[in-house]
Amino acid sequence: MAGPLIPAEHQPHLPRERLILTEAPAEERIDMDVVFVGAGPAGLAGAIHLAQLVQRDNESGDGIGEVVIGVLEKAASLGEHSLSGAVVNPRAFRELFPGSSDEDFPFGGPVARESLYWLSERRARRLPTPPSMRNHGNYVASICEIVRWLGEKAQELGVDVLPGFPAGALLTDGERVLGVRTVATGLGREGEQLSGYLPPADVVAKVTALAEGTRGMLSLAYQEWQGIGSENPQIYALGVKELWELKRPLDRVIHTMGWPLPNDVFGGSFMYPLEPTVAALGLVVGLDYPDRTFDVHDRLQRMKAHPLFREYLEGGELVEWGAKTIPEGGYYALPERLSGDGVVMLGDSAGFVDVPSLKGVHYAMQSGMFAARAIFEALKADDTSRARLATYDRLVAESYIRDDLYRTRNVRPAFTGGFFKGAIRAGLATLTRGRFPGGRIDMEPDATASRRPGAVPRVPYDGRLTYSKVDAVFKSGNATRDTIPSHVIAGENLPPEVAEFYAHMCPAGVYEVSDGKLVVNAPNCVDCKATDVVGPRWTPREGGAGPQYKRM
Amino acid sequence: MKIAVCIKRVPDSEARIKVAADGKAIDETGVKFVLNPYDEYAVEEALKLKEGAGAGEVVVVSIGPDAAQETIRTALAMGADTGVLLKADAVGLDPLPVAKVLAAELKDGGYDLVLFGKMAIDDSSHGVGPMVAELLGLPCVSAVAHLEISDRTGKAEREIEGGVEVVEFGLPAVITADKGLNEPRYPALRGIMMAKKKPLEVKDAALEPGGIEVVRLSPPAERKAGRIVGEGPDAVSALVEALRNEAKVL
Ligand SMILES: Cc1cc2nc3c(=O)[nH]c(=O)nc-3n(C[C@H](O)[C@H](O)[C@H](O)COP(=O)(O)OP(=O)(O)OC[C@H]3O[C@@H](n4cnc5c(N)ncnc54)[C@H](O)[C@@H]3O)c2cc1C
Numbered sequence: 001m002a003g004p005l006i007p008a009e010h011q012p013h014l015p016r017e018r019l020i021l022t023e024a025p026a027e028e029r030i031d032m033d034v035v036f037v038g039a040g041p042a043g044l045a046g047a048i049h050l051a052q053l054v055q056r057d058n059e060s061g062d063g064i065g066e067v068v069i070g071v072l073e074k075a076a077s078l079g080e081h082s083l084s085g086a087v088v089n090p091r092a093f094r095e096l097f098p099g100s101s102d103e104d105f106p107f108g109g110p111v112a113r114e115s116l117y118w119l120s121e122r123r124a125r126r127l128p129t130p131p132s133m134r135n136h137g138n139y140v141a142s143i144c145e146i147v148r149w150l151g152e153k154a155q156e157l158g159v160d161v162l163p164g165f166p167a168g169a170l171l172t173d174g175e176r177v178l179g180v181r182t183v184a185t186g187l188g189r190e191g192e193q194l195s196g197y198l199p200p201a202d203v204v205a206k207v208t209a210l211a212e213g214t215r216g217m218l219s220l221a222y223q224e225w226q227g228i229g230s231e232n233p234q235i236y237a238l239g240v241k242e243l244w245e246l247k248r249p250l251d252r253v254i255h256t257m258g259w260p261l262p263n264d265v266f267g268g269s270f271m272y273p274l275e276p277t278v279a280a281l282g283l284v285v286g287l288d289y290p291d292r293t294f295d296v297h298d299r300l301q302r303m304k305a306h307p308l309f310r311e312y313l314e315g316g317e318l319v320e321w322g323a324k325t326i327p328e329g330g331y332y333a334l335p336e337r338l339s340g341d342g343v344v345m346l347g348d349s350a351g352f353v354d355v356p357s358l359k360g361v362h363y364a365m366q367s368g369m370f371a372a373r374a375i376f377e378a379l380k381a382d383d384t385s386r387a388r389l390a391t392y393d394r395l396v397a398e399s400y401i402r403d404d405l406y407r408t409r410n411v412r413p414a415f416t417g418g419f420f421k422g423a424i425r426a427g428l429a430t431l432t433r434g435r436f437p438g439g440r441i442d443m444e445p446d447a448t449a450s451r452r453p454g455a456v457p458r459v460p461y462d463g464r465l466t467y468s469k470v471d472a473v474f475k476s477g478n479a480t481r482d483t484i485p486s487h488v489i490a491g492e493n494l495p496p497e498v499a500e501f502y503a504h505m506c507p508a509g510v511y512e513v514s515d516g517k518l519v520v521n522a523p524n525c526v527d528c529k530a531t532d533v534v535g536p537r538w539t540p541r542e543g544g545a546g547p548q549y550k551r552m
Numbered sequence: 553m554k555i556a557v558c559i560k561r562v563p564d565s566e567a568r569i570k571v572a573a574d575g576k577a578i579d580e581t582g583v584k585f586v587l588n589p590y591d592e593y594a595v596e597e598a599l600k601l602k603e604g605a606g607a608g609e610v611v612v613v614s615i616g617p618d619a620a621q622e623t624i625r626t627a628l629a630m631g632a633d634t635g636v637l638l639k640a641d642a643v644g645l646d647p648l649p650v651a652k653v654l655a656a657e658l659k660d661g662g663y664d665l666v667l668f669g670k671m672a673i674d675d676s677s678h679g680v681g682p683m684v685a686e687l688l689g690l691p692c693v694s695a696v697a698h699l700e701i702s703d704r705t706g707k708a709e710r711e712i713e714g715g716v717e718v719v720e721f722g723l724p725a726v727i728t729a730d731k732g733l734n735e736p737r738y739p740a741l742r743g744i745m746m747a748k749k750k751p752l753e754v755k756d757a758a759l760e761p762g763g764i765e766v767v768r769l770s771p772p773a774e775r776k777a778g779r780i781v782g783e784g785p786d787a788v789s790a791l792v793e794a795l796r797n798e799a800k801v802l
Contacts, residue, residue, distance in 0.1 A: 165741055479566070
């Protein structure tokens with residue numbers, strides 16, 4: 001294949017028949033009132049706020065009574081599948097815990113200083129920080145710590161927090177979502193039952209809140225099934241991130257643009273001090289990049305050799321490594337509705353991320369809190385229909401979530417087709433608070449973006465500053481047993497170029513090319529979902545498989 | 553049959569352990585705690601014995617901080633019936649005060665069997681189980697890899713150097729579990745939901761000060777990086793040479 005490659009031509013369909021079940025729930029089912037799928041900031045803030053509303057209601061006399069709230073999470077322990085930057089806007093925390101002050105929250109330090117640089121291979125030129133990227137008043141934090149902390153708060157309020165139980169499918173009846181079926185544990189490679197086998201369990205609830213984070217499979221399946229569209233397709237970026245113990249303290253938040261990314265690739269890097277000598281370092285890249293051998297993990301490795309980073313990292317220690325995608329479509333990629341009969345979609349699963357500021361945590365939490373309000377009213381009225389739950393859509397539409405995303409609606413789309421043109425267009429879009437260019441810039445899905453042949457990147461990895469994908473996966477804590485059934489669905493008889501494209505994109509070495517054929521090392525997967533966007537489909541696998549992040 | 557299982561909350565074996573600033577304890581920030589793996593075998597065995605008998609009660613007992621309630625809930629989610637937390641914020645290294653508190657708790661409980669893990673993976677002392685047996689005046693078989701109970705007697709197998717030791721004893725008795733005794737089950741979703749509603753009694757443990765003082769903790773010396781001496785048949789002599797003269801194992 002000499003010409004350009006269109007990934008969509010080789011991508012299997014979303015396995016909707018596996019993800020949307022129409023058979024009746026099993027008799028041995030677990031009944032809850034509300035089940036949240038995903039213990040990220042969205043699901044946990046939603047569960048906490050709902051429990052608060054229930055508690056308040058019951059204190060006031062004629063209350064609603066016991067409301068069973070569960071949170072299913074695919075990681076073995078809370079936070080182990082959570083990865084973010086992160087510089088966090090404390091706004092949603094303050095609203096969720098009105099009696100607390102910022103010192104009570106699981107944050108590192110406040111952002112004291114920040115610098116933005118334009119990088120070339122050897123130089124770093126300081127740029128003024130545009131208003132949309134400013135972080136005054138925000139805090140550096142580890143999302144793993146945030147999630148563990150929120151999990152404790154939820155449990156104190158009586159929420160059933162259930163790590164180790166991925167939701168594998170939606171249980172449905174007509175248009176209504178009835179709940180979810182969890183994924184079995186203890187299957188062998190051919191699907192046979194091994195000694196620790198645990199069958200799937202059906203969880204039936206009045207409302208199912210999908211808070212699966214980026215590229216949520218159940219959310220995607222629900223939208224496809226219900227024909228829920230959006231003005232622009234959702235697009236994604238891949239963030240590869242490392243946590244380092246530094247030799248020299250870092251006293252500010254750093255963002256960079258430019259090298260090691262070519263000018264026709266959208267993205268940038270971040271370096272955040274979680275403690276003076278513990279820093280997060282990451283590279284975030286739009287998945288519409290035009291070169292099929294482009295490799296985000298490799299670029300991050302190269303980037304560390306830049307004097308700007310090297311001076312902090314050299315002699316330090318890589319503590320953790322991980323990767324995750326980010327929905328970057330913004331305002332015009334939001335689903336046209338967020339709720340349905342017995343179901344709502346929250347956080348990254350709905351696409352609440354502001355791209356210029358790289359923020360999603362507080363939107364995720366806030367959306368969970370809005371959903372909690374709508375769910376509570378619906379439970380009170382004993383009516384969890386689409387019409388009732390639409391209160392959630394209205395609360396989001398009237399909030400700063402909508403306003404913030406609307407203001408930056410054309411920033412990311414402006415960058416398709418090159419950095420410099422993009423920077424000018426995005427700059428104008430920002431200056432005019434989103435009014436330039438007027439209307440909406442059309443986007444195409446990442447899977448249809450054409451990929452040209454490219455030079456295979458090569459850097460020797462030294463195991464001190466730079467790490468291979470194999471070493472990286474080890475540093476993600478991934479200890480998935482290698483007898484687990486493969487959870488990815490790849491196309492058949494793929495041309496070698498396509499296989500190579502996947503191998504370069506996947507930061508965890510799930511895909512390799514051997515004799516021109518695709519080899520899948522499924523246990524390596526860290527659930528970043530990057531290749532799910534353009535190629536092989538990711539499906540939920542047994543609880544606890546995947547990474548075990550501690551402070552990402 | 554009434555069975556007690558004594559369990560401990562310990563740092564996960566995967567956790568990155570750092571010595572705290574005072575040099576005498578571990579720094580617990582960011583460390584995940586789990587049910588001691590050897591205790592999982594003990595819990596599983598108790599559940600199997602109860603299921604085999606078709607009746608009975610499994611009580612889990614732990615000494616530890618408030619957070620050990622979560623560890624007890626794990627055992628309840630596996631299927632144990634009730635839990636007791638003997639609350640102590642700091643549990644020292646000396647097994648004797650711990651054994652005394654447990655023995656006092658178990659003494660009048662009417663237990664047919666008291667199970668322990670053979671050791672806790674945090675201090676590896678192997679001490680508490682046998683000490684409790686001694687304090688209660690009960691027979692004790694430690695590091696059991698296979699167990700059969702019939703009527704009022706038991707037969708236990710211990711894996712010893714080069715063979716298997718078979719021990720018979722009368723009930724009540726104390727058993728400490730070795731790896732391989734069984735395959736501990738994962739708690740099912742339903743079990744976890746039900747565990748929340750099972751009784752868990754919390755009382756203060758009056759731990760005596762121990763007779764052992766921690767002087768210093770230090771991480772093990774870093775292992776030297778491996779070395780590849782060569783590849784293919786040509787490398788054999790270099791390998792033999794290195795094993796003989798550097799590693800001195802030949
Ligand atoms: C590299 C990177 C840097 C970022 N930097 C920042 C930043 O600096 N500031 C900021 O505010 N935001 C940042 N973000 C975005 C932010 O992290 C997300 O917007 C936020 O985490 C979204 O929260 P969520 O709860 O919707 O999803 P998530 O945090 O992704 O949580 C979803 C949870 O659901 C679980 N899950 C998924 N599927 C299932 C299933 N089927 N069954 C059970 N559980 C499931 C997942 O394991 C996960 O725990 C960054 C993101 C990345 C990737």
